[in-house]
């Protein structure tokens with residue numbers, strides 16, 4: 524696999540989820556006409572699906588390299604929080620056998636997406652769970668491996684996960700606190716939890732083990748990708 528099978532509708536979602544995929548003309552239009560026109564018109568009618576597919580594949584392949592060594596052959600239950608359409612998981616699936624993927628996502632696209640910090644309000648989203656399912660099926664994940672949950676409407680899965688991954692989502696756009704109680708319930712001391720944050724030090728108070736996997740110095744957010752495990756008891 525060296526590019527993704529992607530529909531036009533999914534390409535639009537991917538550009539909203541990974542704004543770095545937009546080309547310079549699209550970014551210029553975003554500046555000129557604003558976020559509403561960009562979200563609802565430019566991304567719907569002025570995208571090259573092939574270009575988006577190629578760029579998305581490259582970005583997800585690079586992201587995979589940052590987490591690859593954390594996944595062990597016996598890790599079977601994988602939870603993705605805010606995984607977008609799931610390009611990363613499609614690549615994980617092509618490198619590892621028999622993983623059950625659980626996705627928690629949202630099923631709407633905000634009208635005027637703001638990519639900042641939403642804290643506990645967490646009102647922004649840019650996904651469509653039907654498109655996500657089609658994308659995963661079209662990129663070689665079997666139906667039996669796919670379990671998608673809508674954060675706003677579904678009861679979240681209650682099992683112990685081996686690995687939990689949230690890139691540019693949990694504690695990057697919204698507060699970790701929204702998920703803390705749930706993550707305590709679905710993890711064991713061995714569960715590996717990987718996410719991006721601008722306050723890595725804060726997590727020394729929450730987990731017994733925190734390791735920095737990667738640092739982004741050239742982005743607005745200047746975030747760190749951290750690998751955490753073993754929740755500390757609550758005070």
Ligand SMILES: C[S@@+](CC[C@H](N)C(=O)[O-])C[C@H]1O[C@@H](n2cnc3c(N)ncnc32)[C@H](O)[C@@H]1O
Nearest residue numbers: 540605606607627628648649650674690691692
């Ligand atoms: C910036 S995108 C990143 C997508 C993907 N992780 C990636 O790296 O390409 C953030 C994603 O988080 C999702 N999201 C927002 N709030 C969420 C929540 N409370 N739970 C799960 N996903 C959420 C959005 O719909 C969006 O798909």
